[in-house]
Amino acid sequence: MKRQKFLARFSRQTLTVKLVITVSTVVCLIVTIGVLVLMDVSYRGIAQTSVTTALYHAQFLKNKLIENMLDSTFNKEAFRETLDFETRRLGLKEVNVFNTEGVTRFSSIPENINKRIDLTADQEDRLTPDKGMIHFSDMSREGQLRIVHPIRGHALCMSCHENAQNKMLGGIELFVPLKPIYERFTVSRFILIFSALAIIILSAILIRWVVHKIVKRPIERLIEGMEKAEKGHLDVKTAIKRDPDLRRLSNSFNTMIRGIRMSQRKIAEQHQRELAQSNRLASLGQFISNISHEIKNPLAAIGATLHALRGEFQSSDRQGILGELIRQVERIEETVHNLLRYARQSPPRFKRCLVSGRLYHAYHLAEHHLKSQKIQTRFSIDKPEQAVNADEGQLEQVFLNLFLNAAKAMPAGGTVSVRVRCVSGNQADHSSAGRSPGVLIEIEDTGAGIPSDILPKIFEPFFTTREGGTGLGLSVSKGIIAAHKGTIHAASTVGAGTTLTIFLPAGDNAGISGSDGKMPLTLAERP
Numbered sequence: 113m114k115r116q117k118f119l120a121r122f123s124r125q126t127l128t129v130k131l132v133i134t135v136s137t138v139v140c141l142i143v144t145i146g147v148l149v150l151m152d153v154s155y156r157g158i159a160q161t162s163v164t165t166a167l168y169h170a171q172f173l174k175n176k177l178i179e180n181m182l183d184s185t186f187n188k189e190a191f192r193e194t195l196d197f198e199t200r201r202l203g204l205k206e207v208n209v210f211n212t213e214g215v216t217r218f219s220s221i222p223e224n225i226n227k228r229i230d231l232t233a234d235q236e237d238r239l240t241p242d243k244g245m246i247h248f249s250d251m252s253r254e255g256q257l258r259i260v261h262p263i264r265g266h267a268l269c270m271s272c273h274e275n276a277q278n279k280m281l282g283g284i285e286l287f288v289p290l291k292p293i294y295e296r297f298t299v300s301r302f303i304l305i306f307s308a309l310a311i312i313i314l315s316a317i318l319i320r321w322v323v324h325k326i327v328k329r330p331i332e333r334l335i336e337g338m339e340k341a342e343k344g345h346l347d348v349k350t351a352i353k354r355d356p357d358l359r360r361l362s363n364s365f366n367t368m369i370r371g372i373r374m375s376q377r378k379i380a381e382q383h384q385r386e387l388a389q390s391n392r393l394a395s396l397g398q399f400i401s402n403i404s405h406e407i408k409n410p411l412a413a414i415g416a417t418l419h420a421l422r423g424e425f426q427s428s429d430r431q432g433i434l435g436e437l438i439r440q441v442e443r444i445e446e447t448v449h450n451l452l453r454y455a456r457q458s459p460p461r462f463k464r465c466l467v468s469g470r471l472y473h474a475y476h477l478a479e480h481h482l483k484s485q486k487i488q489t490r491f492s493i494d495k496p497e498q499a500v501n502a503d504e505g506q507l508e509q510v511f512l513n514l515f516l517n518a519a520k521a522m523p524a525g526g527t528v529s530v531r532v533r534c535v536s537g538n539q540a541d542h543s544s545a546g547r548s549p550g551v552l553i554e555i556e557d558t559g560a561g562i563p564s565d566i567l568p569k570i571f572e573p574f575f576t577t578r579e580g581g582t583g584l585g586l587s588v589s590k591g592i593i594a595a596h597k598g599t600i601h602a603a604s605t606v607g608a609g610t611t612l613t614i615f616l617p618a619g620d621n622a623g624i625s626g627s628d629g630k631m632p633l634t635l636a637e638r639p
Contacts, residue, residue, distance in 0.1 A: 131319075135319045135323075136315065139311075139312060139319070143308045143311050144308065146308075147304050147305065147307075151301055151304055154300045154301070155297050158297050159293065162288065162290075162292075162293045163259075166257060166259045169202045169259075170261035170286050171261065173198060173207060173286075174284050177209060177218075177284070178263070188218070191218060195219075195220055203288075204289075205287040205288065205289045206224075207220045207284065207285070207286055207287075208220075208285040209282065209283075209285075210229050210285065211281070211282040212281060214229045215229075216229060217282070229260075256287045257288040257289075257293075258288075260285050261283055261284045262282075262283045263281050263282045263284065264281065327358075333362075337350040337365060341369055349366055349369070350362045350365055407444075407448050408445070411441055411444055411445050414441055415438065415441045418437050418438045418441060422434040422435065462501045462502060463501065463504070464499050464501055464619045465500065465501075465502055466497050467497070467500060467616065468491075468493050468497060468532060470502075470504055470508050471511050471530060473508045474507075474510075474511035474515060475511070475515060475530075477508075478512055478519065482515065485519055485523060485525055487518070487519060487522055487526055487527065487528060488526075488527045488528070489528045489530065490527065491531075492529070492530070492531045492532070493532040494534050497534065497551075498534040498549070498551045498619075499619040500550070500551055500616045500617065501596075501619040502616065503592075506592045506596075507592075507596075510592050510593065514555045514589070514612050515528065516585075517585065518557035518559065518610075521557050521559030521609075522557055529554075529557075530553070530554070531552075531553070531556075532552070532553050532554075533552045534551060534552075534618075535549060535552050535615075536549045549617070549618045550618045551615070551616050552613065553613070553614040553615075553616070554611055554614075555614075556610070556611040556612075557609050557610055558608070558609040559609050560607065561604045561605050561607055561609055561610055562604040562606070563606055564606075567602060567604055571586050571587055571590045571602075575587075593616070596616055597617055598615050599614070600613070600615075
């Protein structure tokens with residue numbers, strides 16, 4: 113739990129703090145390990161130096177003893193005083209001189225005289241003429257180092273000791289206190305620890321300075337540039353030259369800002385074009401509305417006159433001609449009615465209707481354009497047909513736009529296939545599958561197709577690849593379908609054609625047989 117809290121607190125720190133803490137921790141570990149190793153080496157070195165010094169003292173006292181014993185005026189009491197003096201001078205705790213039987217003959221402590229010294233306490237440390245004994249009795253601060261150094265006979269000793277050459281005549285036992293060794297080690301340890309702390313502190317300061325200069329300051333410049341860009345100041349530019357990675361990040365940021373400036377410029381230009389296009393469309397709508405009103409009134413008079421004439425010539429052979437004239441006038445009236453509806457920006461009025469009837473009206477408006485390009489149109493509509501809640505005029509606007517787009521995709525002729533199917537909520541063949549039943553409308557052409565890199569953009573406002581196009585048709589169509597809680601998407605294969613698929617959720621009633629009287633629900637083909 114504590115570890116998780118520490119990690120959570122650490123993760124909330126800034127990048128500079130994380131780097132300083134991490135690198136300082138690594139440096140601290142390295143310095144600590146180094147100090148421990150140096151302390152061990154120092155302790156061993158001090159101990160070895162102490163042993164060497166003690167052996168040197170033993171050799172010195174041995175030479176002093178031999179020198180005094182070879183003197184014809186040798187005085188035991190004077191040697192005892194010399195031994196006491198050298199013991200104090202050399203900082204020894206105790207010095208004993210013993211014979212071959214291990215009996216103490218001279219000692220810095222008078223009570224030890226004639227006491228036997230244990231020379232065989234450890235088989236490995238047994239005293240021999242060629243080997244002394246070294247033993248740490250206690251490794252604590254109050255412990256001591258015992259040195260036993262053999263005294264071998266040589267030619268000068270033959271006068272007092274027969275066959276004494278190269279034989280052990282006795283030895284010197286020294287007890288060296290360990291307190292001075294520990295004091296030297298304590299001083300050395302203090303120096304090492306102080307040096308380690310100084311190295312760690314200086315390293316932390318140096319690391320923080322390096323991180324601040326190499327990492328923090330460049331990142332702060334980047335953040336400052338981003339904050340300015342966030343506030344809309346797109347003329348900002350960052351320049352980082354020292355670190356290669358941060359320099360690459362800075363260059364990427366500058367490239368991104370340039371791209372945003374270019375996009376903003378394009379959006380502004382596009383917005384201007386959109387406003388101009390909206391003004392043109394508004395003017396065109398007003399013009400169409402005025403023209404439609406001018407045409408509508410004379411058509412009403414012509415229609416009334418034809419109906420009156422038809423009533424007068426009921427038995428005449430001109431009845432067929434008058435009937436055809438009346439049908440053509442009604443067709444013109446319907447076209448004018450549709451133009452007026454498209455020109456007006458009225459709010460959508462939803463009501464229950466059939467998709468097939470709206471398709472027929474849209475096809476009727478585009479029929480002349482399709483036939484003039486030798487485009488065949490095939491309809492396939494399931495029955496009974498599912499009703500939808502929709503604005504009839506807006507649906508016709510969507511279908512008309514899709515028919516006209518298909519015609520523009522096939523300037524040399526082709527085929528438009530229209531399929532209307534009822535789908536249930538658990539079917540997976542439309543984008544709203546699993547939510548509600550509805551109607552699926554597919555309008556497929558046999559044109560050149562749309563490249564895969566352009567296909568995702570065709571529903572964006574003002575996106576067009578056609579010269580003279582506005583780029584509003586599919587965008588407006590998508591908005592209308594979305595307002596009807598439906599979906600529209602496109603699939604295309606270059607060289608094979610494009611299919612626009614529309615899904616509209618079903619209305620209140622489950623289904624209706626037949627249509628709204630404008631078109632049969634069986635397969636219909638219009639060349």
